[in-house]
Amino acid sequence: xxxxxxxxxxxxxxxxxxxxxxxxxxxxxxxxxxxxxxxxxxxxxxxxxxxxxxxxxxxxxxxxxxxxxxxxxxxxxxxxxxxxxxxxxxxxxxxxxxxxxxxxxxxxxxxxxxxxxxxxxxxxxxxxxxxxxxxxxxxxxxxxxxxxxxxxxxxxxxxxxxxxxxxxxxxxxxxxxxxxxxxxxxxxxxxxxxxxxxxxxxxxxxxxxxxxxxxxxxxxxxxxxxxxxxxxxxxxxxxxxxxxxxxxxxxxxxxxxxxxxxxxxxxxxxxxxxxxxxxxxxxxxxxxxxxxxxxxxxxxxxxxxxxxxxxxxxxxxxxxxxxxxxxxxxxxxxxxxxxxxxxxxxxxxxxxxxxxxxxxxxxxxxxxxxxxxxxxxxxxxxxxxxxxxxxxxxxxxxxxxxxxxxxxxxxxxxxxxxxxxxxxxxxxxxxxxxxxxxxxxxxxxxxxxxxxxxxxxxxxxxxxxxxxxxxxxxxxxxxxxxxxxxxxxxxxxxxxxxxxxxxxxxxxxxxxxxxxxxxxxxxxxxxxxxxxxxxxxxxxxxxxxxxxxxxxxxxxxxxxxxxxxxxxxxxxxxxxxxxxxxxxxxxxxxxxxxxxxxxxxxxxxxxxxxxxxxxxxxxxxxxxxxxxxxxxxxxxxxxxxxxxxxxxx
Amino acid sequence: xxxxxxxxxxxxxxxxxxxxxxxxxxxxxxxxxxxxxxxxxxxxxxxxxxxxxxxxxxxxxxxxxxxxxxxxxxxxxxxxxxxxxxxxxxxxxxxxxxxxxxxxxxxxxxx
Numbered sequence: 070x071x072x073x074x075x076x077x078x079x080x081x082x083x084x085x086x087x088x089x090x091x092x093x094x095x096x097x098x099x100x101x102x103x104x105x106x107x108x109x110x111x112x113x114x115x116x117x118x119x120x121x122x123x124x125x126x127x128x129x130x131x132x133x134x135x136x137x138x139x140x141x142x143x144x145x146x147x148x149x150x151x152x153x154x155x156x157x158x159x160x161x162x163x164x165x166x167x168x169x170x171x172x173x174x175x176x177x178x179x180x181x182x183x184x185x186x187x188x189x190x191x192x193x194x195x196x197x198x199x200x201x202x203x204x205x206x207x208x209x210x211x212x213x214x215x216x217x218x219x220x221x222x223x224x225x226x227x228x229x230x231x232x233x234x235x236x237x238x239x240x241x242x243x244x245x246x247x248x249x250x251x252x253x254x255x256x257x258x259x260x261x262x263x264x265x266x267x268x269x270x271x272x273x274x275x276x277x278x279x280x281x282x283x284x285x286x287x288x289x290x291x292x293x294x295x296x297x298x299x300x301x302x303x304x305x306x307x308x309x310x311x312x313x314x315x316x317x318x319x320x321x322x323x324x325x326x327x328x329x330x331x332x333x334x335x336x337x338x339x340x341x342x343x344x345x346x347x348x349x350x351x352x353x354x355x356x357x358x359x360x361x362x363x364x365x366x367x368x369x370x371x372x373x374x375x376x377x378x379x380x381x382x383x384x385x386x387x388x389x390x391x392x393x394x395x396x397x398x399x400x401x402x403x404x405x406x407x408x409x410x411x412x413x414x415x416x417x418x419x420x421x422x423x424x425x426x427x428x429x430x431x432x433x434x435x436x437x438x439x440x441x442x443x444x445x446x447x448x449x450x451x452x453x454x455x456x457x458x459x460x461x462x463x464x465x466x467x468x469x470x471x472x473x474x475x476x477x478x479x480x481x482x483x484x485x486x487x488x489x490x491x492x493x494x495x496x497x498x499x500x501x502x503x504x505x506x507x508x509x510x511x512x513x514x515x516x517x518x519x520x521x522x523x524x525x526x527x528x529x530x531x532x533x534x535x536x537x538x539x540x541x542x543x544x545x546x547x548x549x550x551x552x553x554x555x556x557x558x559x560x561x562x563x564x565x566x567x568x569x570x571x572x573x574x575x576x577x578x579x580x581x582x583x584x585x586x587x588x589x590x591x592x593x594x595x596x597x598x599x600x601x602x603x604x605x606x607x608x609x610x611x612x613x614x615x616x617x618x619x620x621x622x623x624x625x626x627x628x629x630x631x632x633x634x635x636x637x638x639x640x641x642x643x644x645x646x647x648x649x650x651x652x653x654x655x656x657x658x659x660x661x662x663x664x665x666x667x668x669x670x671x672x673x674x675x676x677x678x679x680x681x682x683x684x685x686x687x688x689x690x691x692x693x694x695x696x697x698x699x700x701x702x703x704x705x706x707x708x709x710x711x712x713x714x715x716x717x718x
Numbered sequence: 719x720x721x722x723x724x725x726x727x728x729x730x731x732x733x734x735x736x737x738x739x740x741x742x743x744x745x746x747x748x749x750x751x752x753x754x755x756x757x758x759x760x761x762x763x764x765x766x767x768x769x770x771x772x773x774x775x776x777x778x779x780x781x782x783x784x785x786x787x788x789x790x791x792x793x794x795x796x797x798x799x800x801x802x803x804x805x806x807x808x809x810x811x812x813x814x815x816x817x818x819x820x821x822x823x824x825x826x827x828x829x
Contacts, residue, residue, distance in 0.1 A: 342743060350742050392742070396775035403779075403786040404816060410789050 073600070074132055080594045081126035087587040092119045094583050099574045108572040111561050114554035121551070122591055124544035127537070129598055131291025132284060135490065141248035147175035148227030152217050152300075153235040154182040160500075161188060161235045165197050168233060173244035178225060182217045200224050202461075209461035214299070215474030218467050219313075227306065234300040236500040237263065243496040247303045250490045257308035257487035258479060260286065261301045261494060265501035272603070273702070273709045274508045275610040276501030279602035286491040294541035295491035297479035300499075308487050312478070313466035315485060325374055332361045349395050353388045360384045470525045472635060473518025477526060480542055484533035503711035505651050512614060516549050516621030517628075517635055524629040551611055552618030559661055559696060562689040566672030569681055576685050609702040616657040650707040658703040665693045665700075720744045722751055727764065733823055735766040740777035748777070752784035752795070761793020764826040767819075768799040773807045785817065796826040 070078075092115055101108040149168045153161045161179060168177045178198040181188050192199040200221050202211075212219070218232065229248065233239060247259045262282035268274070289295050297304075340354045364381040368374065468477035479489055502508040528534065528542035564570050573580060595604055627633035652659065669690050675681035720738035727733050732755050740748060755763060765781065767773075781797070788795040798820045800808060808814040820826040 347742070347746060393775045396779045399779045400775075400782045400813075403782040407782075407786050407789050 071134070073597070076597055077129050077132060077594070080590055080597060081129055083590045084126055084587070084594055085123060087583075087590055088119045088122055091583040091587045092116055094579075095573070099580060101572050101574050104570045104572055107557075107561060107564050107570060110557045111572040114557040117550065117554045121544075121547060124540060124547060126594070127540060128285060128288035128292075128544055129594070130288070132288045132598070133291040133491075134287060135290070135492065138247070138249035138490075138492065139252050141173055141245045142252060145173075145229055145248055145251070146227045147173060147229045147231060147244060147248070147303075148221075148225045149175050149177045149231045149233065149239075150180050150218065150221055150225075151178065151233045151235055152180045152182070152214055153188075154214075154217070156235040158185070158188050158191060162191055162195075164233060164235055164238050165192060166195065167238045167240075168231075169195065169197055170241060171231075171239060171244050172241045173248065175231070175244060176225070176227065178221060180217050180221045182211075182214075198225075206461040210459070210469075211461075212465070212469040213472060213474075215465070215467040215469045215478075216461070218474070219462065219465050219469075222306070222309065222313075222466055223462060223464070230304045230306055230309075232300055232302050232304065233497065234499070237300045237497045238266075238499070239301075239497045240495075243301075244303070246494060246496055247492055250492070251303075251305060253488065255486070255488045256490060257305050257482045258295075258297055258489040259303045259492050260295055260298055260489065261492050261496045262286075263298060263301055263499055264495040264497070266498040267500050267503060267712055269712045272606050273705045274502065274505070275606045275702070275706075276508070277603075278607065280599060280604055280607055283493060283602055284598045284600075287493060289541045290489070290491040292535070292537040292541050293488055294483060294538040295479075295489045296542075296545070297475040297482075297489070299473065299475040301497045302475075305487075308482055308485075309466035309478075310464070312481050312485060313464040316466075316481070317464050322374060325378060326368070329361055329365050329368070333358060336361070349392065353392050356388050357385060360388075471518045471521040473515055473522075476519060476542070476545070477522045480522070480526065480528060480531065480534070483538050484531055486533075503709075505654055505706050505709065508706070509614075509617060509654055512610075513617050513621055516618055517625045519546055519549050520621050520625030521629055521635075522546070524625060548611070549618055549621060552615040552620075552622065555612050555615035555618075558612075559665070562692045562696070563664055563668040565685060565689045566668040566675070566681075566693070569675065571685060576688055606702070609699045612696075612699045613658060613703050652707055655703050655707055658700055662697060662700050662703075665696055669693045720747075722748065724751065724755070726760070727824065729762075729827070730760055731762045731764060731827055732760040733764045733766055735769060737769040739772035740770055740780070741772065741774050742776040745774075745776040745780040749780040749783050752780075753787055756787050756791045756793065761788050761791040762827060763788055763793065763795045764820075764823050765795065765797050766799055766823050767797055767804045768801055770801055770804050773804045778807065778811065778813060781817065782813075794827075796820055798823045798826045 092112075095112050095115060100112050149171065151161065151164050151168055161181075165177060165179055171177075176198060178200050179188065179192045181199060181201050184201040189199040189201075202217070202220050203224070206216070206220065210216070222230075229251065231239070231244060231247075243261070247261065250256050250259045263278070264282065265276050268276045286295050336354050336358050340351055343351055343354075360381055364377050367377045367380070466478075467474045468481060471477050482489065502511050522528075523543075523546040528539045528546070531539060534542075561572055565572075624633075624635055628635045672681060672686045672690060676683055676686045720736060720740065723733075723735040723737065725733050725735075734748070734751060734755075736744075736748060738744075752763060755761075763784065765784075781795070785795040795817075797804075797808075797817055799822065800819045805814075805819065808817070808819060
């Protein structure tokens with residue numbers, strides 16, 4: 070074990086002990102229950118932060134600083150994918166040219182979800198492949214970037230895929246530096262950092278994620294849980310396809326069982342809607358019911374799903390046919406009688422010969438038959454279909470449950486027993502959003518995607534993952550819940566300074582003796598882990614963007630459970646026309662800052678008039694000052710005008 | 719799901735306009751409606767199918783049964799303004815050879 074890792078582990082143990090000691094004492098001995106309305110939220114928020122800290126400690130416990138990988142074996146086939154939707158053509162082409170120039174032999178493809186003829190012409194003129202959605206996607210769910218990649222997976226055949234966003238310009242050695250990891254047969258994915266070239270050193274928008282693309286990913290890597298982050302990653306095609314097939318079988322199995330399980334009540338309801346004299350339809354529905362029971366028994370007896378569903382559908386088709394035959398027989402009889410009437414009246418008899426067997430064939434088709442007209446039956450039969458009628462392609466290797474396809478995909482890969490690696494070397498130069506609005510949109514999108522995965526495929530419930538892997542995924546999700554804690558942390562000092570209500574029983578020696586050491590070792594852990602990488606900006610934004618985090622949770626909850634729209638937006642990569650600082654985007658933060666300043670003034674006046682204690686007020690004013698220092702970044706961000714790095718553009 | 723609008727046109731002609739899907743579940747009402755109108759003395763009927771979005775074999779059966787009822791009472795049943803979906807079924811089954819659709823409701827009994 071390296072000395073660095075040893076130091077980290079010692080501090081992690083200390084943080085854990087001191088943290089649990091403090092929070093346990095808070096719950097057991099120092100909650101000011103009389104002021105429960107602020108005391109309980111505060112102690113809950115503190116518990117949240119403790120859990121966050123413990124999960125961070127667990128992540129760091131096995132920090133993995135990988136040595137250089139083996140050299141890239143010769144002769145691997147590689148496809149480089151550049152995913153684009155609406156980015157400017159010159160930006161896409163700059164990335165594509167760099168991709169084409171990669172040293173290791175490969176083929177380069179632009180995956181153009183915007184289906185732009187101009188881009189196609191530019192790409193093909195330079196010998197770069199161009200792929201857009203195939204005809205199967207018409208009228209089907211598009212699944213954004215995941216759909217774009219899934220479409221391209223079926224149109225190409227390289228053993229390995231380098232995935233790039235349109236604004237991530239790869240360095241020539243990216244494949245040489247990463248393909249070597251795949252000499253491990255179970256290695257599915259190698260993620261490299263996302264690093265942005267258009268960001269000044271002080272990074273006002275907090276674009277660089279030096280702690281995430283570094284110690285955090287290295288820590289997750291130690292537990293074999295390094296995430297896929299959507300770009301700058303190399304993936305083994307076989308792993309993705311296996312994932313797609315496994316998911317397909319799972320989803321079909323679950324879908325067929327669910328459909329058959331609910332079928333009985335569905336048919337019974339349809340049957341109740343029939344009039345008393347519609348005996349023929351009632352009889353047909355009874356037959357369908359019988360066949361549902363038979364299909365379930367066949368499945369229970371181990372019948373292959375495809376065989377069982379095929380037989381079931383054939384039998385339903387037969388029932389359709391009988392119904393249509395009965396209807397057409399009645400039509401024939403009626404027409405014969407009408408012809409008789411016409412003959413009596415001396416008119417030309419109506420032609421019957423036209424009504425032949427072909428009509429029967431047409432009407433027996435599911436969509437046209439009487440049973441097909443009963444919506445519930447039609448829906449049921451479609452659900453028991455195994456070709457996934459509601460999707461463009463049955464095999465969807467990249468997860469489509471979230472607006473950010475990456476995290477869910479790597480979680481599923483880990484569930485299948487694959488390994489991933491985090492390679493801590495910048496091998497692509499990206500472009501970060503250059504204005505506040507784009508930045509906020511991007512952060513919201515990431516947070517929403519993470520929350521969607523938490524709600525749809527909670528890692529804690531994934532039985533095929535090791536416990537530590539589950540916790541590594543959960544840790545990232547947990548950190549996005551910080552918006553709610555932030556509100557409490559802002560409210561507590563404001564309430565004390567303005568109203569004199571203290572959420573803890575006393576600001577005593579025993580309080581500070583427990584809190585301060587915990588805070589100190591916690592910060593010490595950050596310092597040691599970061600090893601010189603800047604962390605203050607990240608800490609500022611994790612608090613200052615609290616409205617974004619809260620919205621991500623509520624909107625993802627609404628989307629997953631209430632089927633509401635997520636207001637999904639593609640991150641803009643272009644600089645917006647500047648029209649002065651966008652204060653309107655950060656109104657909650659500005660209000661918070663005003664509130665903090667105001668309450669500090671009120672608190673000082675109360676001390677002056679003898680209405681408040683000096684120690685409590687001083688402590689809370691320091692707290693307010695810290696919050697203001699954190700929130701000050703918002704003002705800089707709103708005034709930020711972008712950055713022109715040397716030698717670019 | 720479906721509505722049948724009934725109105726009385728000129729010259730004692732009744733117009734039925736099914737709005738929605740004429741299916742196995744709803745065809746029975748169409749058949750009954752026609753029978754009631756014929757029994758009530760209006761044996762000349764126009765079925766305005768401009769807003770009929772779907773017609774299955776039961777719906778077809780109801781129309782032919784209605785035709786029979788009307789003819790037996792000395793009247794007739796004509797189909798007017800079939801929607802695209804209805805036209806397709808009529809053509810597929812060759813019923814249009816028996817029950818020629820008319821282009822307008824008012825002119826359905828002109829020829």
